[in-house]
Amino acid sequence: MLTIENLQVSVEGKPILKGLSLTVEAGRVHAIMGPNGSGKSTLAHVLAGREGYEVTGGNVRFGDEDLLALEPEERAHAGLFLAMQYPVEIPGVANMYFLRQAINAICKARGQDEIPAAEFMRKVREQARLLGIGEELLKRDLNAGFSGGEKKRNEILQMALLEPRLCILDETDSGLDIDALRTVADGVNRLRSPERAFLVITHYQRLLDYIVPDVVHIMADGRIQRTGGPELARELEERGYEGLLGTKLAA
Amino acid sequence: MATAFDTVKDYTEAEYKYGFVTPVEEDRFPPGLNEEVVRRLSAKKEEPAWLTEWRLAALRRFLSMEVPDWQKVRFAPIDFQAISYYAAPRQKERPKSLDEIDPEIRRTYDKLGIPIREQEILAGVAVDYVFDSVSVATTFKRKLEQLGVIFCSMSEAVREHPELVRKYLGSVVPPGDNFFAALNSAVFSDGSFVYVPKGVRCPMELSTYFRINAAGTGQFERTLIIADEGSYVSYLEGCTAPMRDENQLHAAVVELVALDDAEIKYSTVQNWYPGDKEGRGGIYNFVTKRGACRGKRSKISWTQVETGSAITWKYPSCILQGDDSVGEFYSVAVTNHRQQADTGTKMIHIGKRTRSRIVSKGISAGRSDNTYRGLVRILKSAEGARNHTQCDSMLIGDRCGAHTVPYIEVQNKTARCEHEATTSKISEDQLFYCRQRGISEEDAVALIVNGFCREVMNELPMEFAVEARKLLGISLEGSVG
Ligand SMILES: Nc1ncnc2c1ncn2[C@@H]1O[C@H](COP(=O)(O)OP(=O)(O)OP(=O)(O)O)[C@@H](O)[C@H]1O
Numbered sequence: 001m002l003t004i005e006n007l008q009v010s011v012e013g014k015p016i017l018k019g020l021s022l023t024v025e026a027g028r029v030h031a032i033m034g035p036n037g038s039g040k041s042t043l044a045h046v047l048a049g050r051e052g053y054e055v056t057g058g059n060v061r062f063g064d065e066d067l068l069a070l071e072p073e074e075r076a077h078a079g080l081f082l083a084m085q086y087p088v089e090i091p092g093v094a095n096m097y098f099l100r101q102a103i104n105a106i107c108k109a110r111g112q113d114e115i116p117a118a119e120f121m122r123k124v125r126e127q128a129r130l131l132g133i134g135e136e137l138l139k140r141d142l143n144a145g146f147s148g149g150e151k152k153r154n155e156i157l158q159m160a161l162l163e164p165r166l167c168i169l170d171e172t173d174s175g176l177d178i179d180a181l182r183t184v185a186d187g188v189n190r191l192r193s194p195e196r197a198f199l200v201i202t203h204y205q206r207l208l209d210y211i212v213p214d215v216v217h218i219m220a221d222g223r224i225q226r227t228g229g230p231e232l233a234r235e236l237e238e239r240g241y242e243g244l245l246g247t248k249l250a251a
Numbered sequence: 252m253a254t255a256f257d258t259v260k261d262y263t264e265a266e267y268k269y270g271f272v273t274p275v276e277e278d279r280f281p282p283g284l285n286e287e288v289v290r291r292l293s294a295k296k297e298e299p300a301w302l303t304e305w306r307l308a309a310l311r312r313f314l315s316m317e318v319p320d321w322q323k324v325r326f327a328p329i330d331f332q333a334i335s336y337y338a339a340p341r342q343k344e345r346p347k348s349l350d351e352i353d354p355e356i357r358r359t360y361d362k363l364g365i366p367i368r369e370q371e372i373l374a375g376v377a378v379d380y381v382f383d384s385v386s387v388a389t390t391f392k393r394k395l396e397q398l399g400v401i402f403c404s405m406s407e408a409v410r411e412h413p414e415l416v417r418k419y420l421g422s423v424v425p426p427g428d429n430f431f432a433a434l435n436s437a438v439f440s441d442g443s444f445v446y447v448p449k450g451v452r453c454p455m456e457l458s459t460y461f462r463i464n465a466a467g468t469g470q471f472e473r474t475l476i477i478a479d480e481g482s483y484v485s486y487l488e489g490c491t492a493p494m495r496d497e498n499q500l501h502a503a504v505v506e507l508v509a510l511d512d513a514e515i516k517y518s519t520v521q522n523w524y525p526g527d528k529e530g531r532g533g534i535y536n537f538v539t540k541r542g543a544c545r546g547k548r549s550k551i552s553w554t555q556v557e558t559g560s561a562i563t564w565k566y567p568s569c570i571l572q573g574d575d576s577v578g579e580f581y582s583v584a585v586t587n588h589r590q591q592a593d594t595g596t597k598m599i600h601i602g603k604r605t606r607s608r609i610v611s612k613g614i615s616a617g618r619s620d621n622t623y624r625g626l627v628r629i630l631k632s633a634e635g636a637r638n639h640t641q642c643d644s645m646l647i648g649d650r651c652g653a654h655t656v657p658y659i660e661v662q663n664k665t666a667r668c669e670h671e672a673t674t675s676k677i678s679e680d681q682l683f684y685c686r687q688r689g690i691s692e693e694d695a696v697a698l699i700v701n702g703f704c705r706e707v708m709n710e711l712p713m714e715f716a717v718e719a720r721k722l723l724g725i726s727l728e729g730s731v732g
């Protein structure tokens with residue numbers, strides 16, 4: 001579903017991704033772990049089409065499309081979703097209204113009819129209940145004054161309703177208390193399906209106890225350094241980056 | 252680092268969609284302004300002698316006045332002798348029923364999305380249709396008459412209700428008030444008249460739709476709304492004009508009078524042709540709007556969404572004379588390309604415990620300039636008066652300007668004024684977030700701007716809020732690249 005080949009990306013002239021390759025198959029959950037500053041968010045942003053990153057080499061295919069040639073909204077229409085590390089606040093725009101706009105924009109781009117109001121309400125309420133999001137939070141301005149945990153749950157709510165093919169989660173677990181972590185992980189697990197793939201960026205084994213990955217990648221210095229099964233994450237937990245990769249790459 | 256605004260485009264892809272011209276035969280005066288023109292105009296409208304004299308006195312005042320220059324807008328001198336002061340679609344007599352209206356004119360309003368019909372889309376709204384210098388139709392008149400509500404064109408009011416017109420015309424905005432008010436008083440052609448009798452809550456929105464069609468003319472309409480004791484009325488005006496290279500002048504006067512316990516809610520969605528991307532053409536919107544809260548506990552609330560015009564220059568104001576009266580001003584002003592807006596309000600507190608609230612949202616994009624200018628004056632007599640002012644500006648791109656010019660004069664120690672101001676930009680993070688969720692960049696801008704303006708948009712009558720929301724998006728198309 002997603003094929004990244006030798007991706008090289010610079011920010012303000014400084015190379016961040018230095019030839020990263022990665023293949024994600026439909027139905028699989030890939031975890032990416034790596035030290036701070038190794039380029040995980042950069043990868044997520046480049047895949048989602050954020051401006052400010054210069055792709056200096058390599059290519060990315062998403063299904064049968066050249067992902068890097070698409071505008072950010074076109075990538076969303078094609079089924080790519082990024083749950084952000086720092087969701088932004090949009091004052092004056094109600095959470096639920098925003099959701100509706102997003103769903104309708106995607107329907108329109110796919111040549112489908114807009115979602116009827118009643119069906120939308122039913123779906124939102126159902127998902128919100130599963131994620132422990134209260135009615136009040138749906139009516140509030142998008143992310144404005146939301147706690148860290150509320151923001152993350154809200155990202156998963158959007159993900160559940162937009163029904164993407166590829167879900168990228170950038171540190172969705174950070175800032176969550178132990179119960180919220182469970183709720184969010186359950187939310188992700190409910191979405192697992194043979195047609196859908198996940199790229200889960202995290203620092204902690206704990207999340208991977210709940211969302212059990214098929215593949216684990218260790219990223220450092222702008223490249224995938226090691227790839228393995230769930231046991232790789234446990235090994236990392238025990239030995240740390242230094243023990244796993246040596247002093248040079250762990251920095 | 253490349254930012255979303257590096258390539259701010261200074262053009263808009265979307266054409267002004269109301270920019271067409273209707274092919275009607277018009278009756279019009281040759282250009283020029285003098286006593287003879289005013290007399291002819293007054294005669295054409297079969298006005299009583301007192302009104303002719305009133306106009307002539309205003310003309311004399313006008314001719315002795317200078318164009319004001321204190322505002323932060325720039326424009327080439329206007330040749331007042333080059334304007335035709337009367338243009339009206341030729342019709343033998345005013346149609347007696349809606350069925351007799353010229354099909355061309357009917358089509359015009361269909362195209363503008365406000366069909367002349369008493370049904371369907373605008374079922375809850377009575378509309379007065381003003382085409383160039385005259386009112387061509389008014390819907391729901393009968394229904395309103397049953398309640399004693401008078402809603403008609405100003406010309407008709409002069410004929411049918413001269414005592415009311417004579418009593419209130421110029422009582423809020425005197426003919427010599429300012430340069431453009433004097434001009435309007437001399438040559439006003441038509442406009443709407445509303446009288447709501449004691450204790451009546453007008454059950455439907457009243458609305459006037461102003462359309463400039465003819466070239467080489469201006470529009471000088473006059474609106475007068477009187478809410479008698481304990482009554483309520485909500486009124487809305489909308490406006491559009493064809494696209495032309497010349498600048499056309501719109502110099503209106505609006506007067507509101509609220510007596511004891513009466514409330515008037517006046518909303519404007521202004522979408523006059525703004526000129527092209529280089530600043531050629533467009534309407535000069537120089538308007539005097541003022542409401543008098545004459546009665547105790549009366550209330551006047553102005554809500555405006557200003558997206559059009561090459562230059563917008565207006566300050567809907569409230570004179571809070573009655574004790575415990577309330578004035579409100581909610582404003583959204585959007586400028587793009589080369590548009591200029593200098594707008595705000597005046598709240599004059601005279602009565603005891605009078606309160607006013609000002610919420611102004613200015614959005615500037617392109618190379619436009621957007622100024623909020625507001626005066627809060629609290630006189631000695633205004634014991635315990637209160638004002639709260641909030642002015643927020645949003646900038647899109649870095650070639651536009653936003654300015655806030657508050658004037659606060661307090662002569663009573665028990666009064667309290669609060670003023671808050673903020674300036675913000677649409678952040679790249681916000682745009683990216685929206686786009687990642689599938690919302691196009693232009694829709695994202697519209698969404699964020701609408702959020703920024705929500706407090707004001709919420710004040711609009713429901714029937715118009717949806718349109719106004721769309722309009723904000725359309726006016727900002729092409730503002731980010
Ligand atoms: N906009 C930017 N301007 C300058 N440097 C940047 C920018 N974005 C990222 N970088 C740099 O790129 C490197 C990788 O950052 P990135 O956010 O991708 O790391 P990360 O792996 O997500 O780290 P963390 O685990 O702390 O979230 C860092 O050195 C960071 O400072």
Ligand SMILES: [Mg+2]
Pocket residue numbers: 040041042085170171
């Ligand atoms: Mg990160």
